[in-house]
Amino acid sequence: MKRSFTYIKPILLIVIVAFLYGFAEKRHKYRIISEINVKFTDTENLYVTEEVVNKLLIQNNSSVSSIDKETLDLNRVESLLNNHNMIENAEVYLTLDGKLEAEVSQRKPIGRVLGNSSFYLDKNGEIMPLSPFYSARVPVMFGFDGSNVAEAYPVLEHIRRDKFLTHHITGVRRLKSGKFLLELRNMDFELYFGDSSNVALKFNNFKAFYKKARKENKLNTYKKVNLQFGDQVVCTKK
Structure with a gap:
């Protein structure tokens, strides 16, 4: 019996670790975006405003708190920004603490x-x-x-x-x-x-x-x- 428990113990440990990892991953996936930050690489002349960029980032949702990480399509949002006629290049990413960051270069x-x-x-x-x-x-x-x-x-x-x-x-x-x-x-x-x-x-x-x-x-x-x-x-x- 003692010998059987020796074999069961590592299997049980693997199961527990897998469960905790899956739980954490699920929480991370459905975590609500806490904040949106827009950074312009050149702030001298704003041909497009932060408000305009924000609207594109949240994909016309009424509130930032309504967006979760599963719903957000970063590639789509980045494409929306890059297709704007005042933007030369945009990079969009999520931080570990749930913030949506956008670095925007305007056309000159x-x-x-x-x-x-x-x-x-x-x-x-x-x-x-x-x-x-x-x-x-x-x-x-x-x-x-x-x-x-x-x-x-x-x-x-x-x-x-x-x-x-x-x-x-x-x-x-x-x-x-x-x-x-x-x-x-x-x-x-x-x-x-x-x-x-x-x-x-x-x-x-x-x-x-x-x-x-x-x-x-x-x-x-x-x-x-x-x-x-x-x-x-x-x-x-x-």
Whole structure:
């Protein structure tokens, strides 16, 4: 009898452990989500609000307390966020203490088209709708529509990455010829850029011209500065 109990004891122990594990797993599975936390990777400009994200996270349920871990489909919720036209990327996960976390990266506009239809061009070269919550301070674009806005992407992306250009260039105008005219802050002359070829070279030439003309106090003596030739800056005086 004693010998039989020796064999039964480990089996009984396994059964108890399996029961406790199953019970804990069941409780964990049906545990109610205690809190929702939304983190924006860039909080400077909110083109989509935390409230909007929350509504997508709870899948139109009226209360967070009504959602359990079994009901929640993380892949579906993540897809809903990623399909939102103001969100570039979202990652959704559950913490061990029952919190639903979402890390959201917004799309970033680099230019704003004004015309029959208004929209942004984002940093990936794609059309982005205007936000009802925030208006981006980016160069304004004239003469563009959905069919030709991508032409200006190399120019605008270079402006976005350069602090000097971001400060001084306020607009991009597309001429009937398809060439670009850049509008400047607090300067009287026109900046003729040409097409979107040799972007880095043209802007480096412009910065060198600006530095020299400012040092010599001649910025106000020009009515047109032409960068289209790439290897030189051609200036027309007033």
